[in-house]
Amino acid sequence: MTYTLEPLDLDAHAELLHGWVTHPRSVYWGMRGASVETVRKAYAEIAGDPHHDAWLGRLDGEPVFLAETYEPAHSELAGQYRVADGDVGMHVLVAPPAPGATPKHGLTSGVMRAVMSFIFADPRAHRVVVEPDERNAAIARKNAEVGFVEERRVQLSDKVARLSFCTRAAYERTAPEPPAHLTPETMAVAHRRLVAKAIAEFSHERILTPQPLPGGGFAVHGHRFQAHRYGLEHWVVDADSLARDDGGPVDAMAFVAGLAGTLGIPDKLVGTYLEEIAATLAGAAWKHHHERLDARALVHADFQAIEAAMTEGHPGFVANNGRIGFGLADHEAYAPEAGQPVRLVWLAVRKDESDFTAGEGVSEDAFYAAELGPETLDRFGTRLRGLGLDPADYRFLPAHPWQWEHKHAITFAPDIARRSIVPLGTGNDRYRAQQSIRTFFNTDRPDRHYVKTALAIQNMGFLRGLSPTYMRATPPINDWVADVVRGDDTLRACGFDVLRELASAGYTGDAYHRSGFVSAHQRMLAALWRESPLPRLAPGERLATMASLLHRDRSGRSLAAELVAASGLPADRWVATYLRAYVRLVVHCILRHDLAFMPHGENLILVLDGHVPTRVFMKDIGEEVAVMSTERPLPAAIERIRIDVSDDVKALALHTDVFDGFLRHLAGILDVDGVLPWSRFWTLVAECVAEHGADHPELRGRLALDRPEFHHSCLNRLQLRNTLQMVDLTDQAGSLIFAGTLVNPIAAR
Known part of the structure; x- marks a missing residue:
């Protein structure tokens, strides 16, 4: 369940608000018998008061409560107690259930916590003040649940009130309800998906070596599973097929802890890496439980809705959602x-x-x-x-x-x-x-x-x-x-x-x-x-993070497949259009300008026209761009972006950052979903690179981008080596860890 608060919009909410405040259950709100216009006028006065705010509260998008916050120093309470800096007054009204509707168990408690968390999210707030009618025993109990302590009864203009206070510390001490997303069911999904990813990516980096089973499938580290295998040593592991040899539940924490030596995690950092795994599981469970839009809906969603819907974090890193420090x-x-x-x-x-x-x-x-x-x-x-x-x-x-x-x-x-x-x-x-x-x-x-x-x-x-x-x-x-x-x-x-x-x-x-x-x-x-x-969009264009092309919703549908279907284009034409907008520019920047970006999914914003990516914006320039040349002139102020690397490493700006870091995941999704075969996908990539060479013969062959093999640069090995700081930001190329070579998927096509 997700509670949200937004400023009350009288034009949109007046009728709804009127039904709430005049309901018999809202007797202590003091507006029984009020007209819609009276209610509108009362809340218009609040809207015009710089010391008083009204908020509409929603549960999973449905309006279910009204909250007011105010500055006690500018209220009737100013004469009743010594107002302190950081005091915030609060009123809460939970909507009465619709006729015939079943009351939602725990709704009022959830609303109280949502409002208190909302208030204390402002670092200036240190104490919440309430003054409910002394006859309202029900709200007094709910106040006590979240840490309010009644100080005394006070006579106000319209009631005898229970003057009560709750400090930030008192609220934080109250026992919260168990987080709705941390259930055996949601966590089981998170464990399976993360172990499937760990097997796939650790195998890709040649840390694990799954063995084929006689009857089909594979086995590794006490687990059996079904999987698709592709070029670039890419694995797509079926999470639902995972089973432990001993019959126990699939457990990502146990899986990683049991592999700590094999993974090469320094002893002193095993706990830190496990904490990042636990946090990644928690985040995955939260996203699974709270999914608002499935892949079909995301096809038509706006930029920020897509941004919020992403579940993966990073397609390569296993511990990709740590956020150690957040509660x-x-x-x-x-x-x-x-x-x-x-x-x-x-x-x-x-x-x-x-x-x-x-x-x-x-x-x-x-x-x-x-x-x-x-x-x-x-x-x-x-x-x-x-x-x-x-x-x-x-x-x-x-x-x-x-x-x-x-x-x-x-x-x-x-x-x-x-x-x-x-x-x-x-x-x-x-x-x-x-x-x-x-x-x-x-x-x-x-x-x-x-x-x-x-x-x-x-x-x-x-x-x-x-x-x-x-x-x-x-x-x-x-x-x-x-x-x-x-x-x-x-x-x-x-x-x-x-x-x-x-x-x-x-x-x-x-x-x-x-x-x-x-x-x-x-x-x-x-x-x-x-x-x-x-401001740079043309009419009809919209935005999406490129990471969304690797997104699968809770039921397993991929957004990429849904975009292709919605476009009405043949899959190979859709992919070719996308590759021209993405791969061609990376190739050109490398060959023409010795310029390397970090062009992974989160760093690019796609411009979609008719559900087709037709151009891109690159971001995060200052920290991640590099000029791979000792000869190209640069202004003295930006000399730090120059790096001196071999041609083999220069080529990794395409081979590792694009082919291995992003396109192998997209190609696997499209193949598994029956949208476009893996081989056809990489033929299109090869054609994109070759077309650039034909258009720029003076650059063709400069770095042999179609070479048979390239160095296998491993991301997880970096994090496993030092989960506190993967690379030296002053020498990122020198921090790379290689595990042999990979066969270039565009070679000989």
């Missing part, structure tokens, strides 16, 4: 699959203790004016002046709410105390977390930029921080790459473009930077802004 409430509030609106926390940081780097055509003042708007800037300035500070001495940094609560307010406490960092509250715009988890899309103003924040959780082999020092070069790198891409006729013909990271900011005035010792603490307070793709 249950954090997952519900901030995970991309939860799809909840998030308001970022804004901090003012002293200009002389921070950096701001802007790309071409961007000035700092104009950037903030466009990104925040005059009202928010005025509010921030008033806050600074109220503390006796000059706004001209500060710039603004967005922060992830989790990061502010768990890191900034503690790890940078001395800096906050001396006013080098000043918390300003949340911004007005609502955002949605993207698959990269620390990047946010502006849902209120989609034309405004993505915001990427530092987030000190451990996820898929890295602590997800951002370095202010490292990011000084990010906008110049993006400007240079954008100029290269936009100045190339072939890339323009492909419709290819990049989403520039056009501004970055970071705080460097802390003791961690002054110490001279490198540490993760130097990557905790920074942000960057990336262009939105929405």
Whole structure:
């Protein structure tokens, strides 16, 4: 069950609200007999009150409750007790059941927790205040469930009320209901799917060697299963066929723990890797339980609905959804699959203790004016002046709410105390977390930029921080790459473009930077802004993360197969169109410009026209682009992106990052689903590469992209070697681990 809250829309909800507040069960709401217009007027007054808000609550999309939050200092309670900073008043009304409907067991308790979690998601909230009618014993019991303690009875204008308080700590101490997604049934599905993936990917990386069984199927490490085997040593393991030799339940934790030695995990990191496996299981169970849209519905869904529906995380990594540091409430509030609106926390940081780097055509003042708007800037300035500070001495940094609560307010406490960092509250715009988890899309103003924040959780082999020092070069790198891409006729013909990271900011005035010792603490307070793709769409076009092409829904349907069917095109024509938009541009960038991206599914945004991917946007440029040449001239400011590698390693920008890292998974899905045979798929890939060679004979054969074999670079081996930091970001090529070679699927075609 998923509870959500949204601002009350009187135009849409007045009739519904009227039915709720005038129902006999809502006697303590004080609106029995009120007309629709009276109810509308009452809530219009709330909408116009800057100290009072009304929220419509939904359960799995269905409206089921009303919540109000208010500032006690601006209410009748101000004269009844000493109001403290961080106090939030609350009213809750659960909708009466429809005539003849069966009441939902546990609904009121669930609503209470949803509202309390919603309030405490704001780091400024420290205590919730309620004042129910003393006769309402039922709500008093529900209040007590979530930690409220009655202080005394008070006389208000319309009732004698139970004045009650619940602190954040008291709420967190109350025993929650068992998480709805953590059931034997959902976890069994998660275990099977993860063990199937582990067998497939560890076998692909030659860590495991499944043995064929006489009667069909395969066996490895005490498990039997059915599977399809393809080129590139790709396995598609049937999760439903998995069975343990000893008859016990399929268990991903036991599977990995039993293989720790074979996998080569250092003893001191086995527990950490197992924790990432457990977190990946928990995330998979949550997604399975809460699936909102199946593959058929996703064909017609919007960009953010598709983003939230993704279940895999990464097609190659087994432990791909760790998020170590997030709790249950954090997952519900901030995970991309939860799809909840998030308001970022804004901090003012002293200009002389921070950096701001802007790309071409961007000035700092104009950037903030466009990104925040005059009202928010005025509010921030008033806050600074109220503390006796000059706004001209500060710039603004967005922060992830989790990061502010768990890191900034503690790890940078001395800096906050001396006013080098000043918390300003949340911004007005609502955002949605993207698959990269620390990047946010502006849902209120989609034309405004993505915001990427530092987030000190451990996820898929890295602590997800951002370095202010490292990011000084990010906008110049993006400007240079954008100029290269936009100045190339072939890339323009492909419709290819990049989403520039056009501004970055970071705080460097802390003791961690002054110490001279490198540490993760130097990557905790920074942000960057990336262009939105929405303003660049033509009529009829829509967006989807390329990762969606590998998505299967709860019943096993693949989105790729559904897109092909919905397009009305023959499968080979659909695939050829997609390959021209994707593979051709990667080949051209490598051969013409020595330019390598990290073109995996989450880093590309597809532009769909008639359900067909016709062009793409590349993102995450600053951290993951490389120029593979010692001779190509580069501006001094971006020299860090240059790497000196052999031609064999240059070719891996296509062979590993595209063929092995993404296309082998898509080809397997299309073959298993009967959409397009594996062999035909790779013939189309070969034709795409050959067509580029024919169009550019001066480049053909430069790196022998159709060579018989290429180095087998292994991702899981990197994470297994060091699950805390897979690679040295200053020498990513030097961190690679190879396991022999793979047969090139486009050789001799």
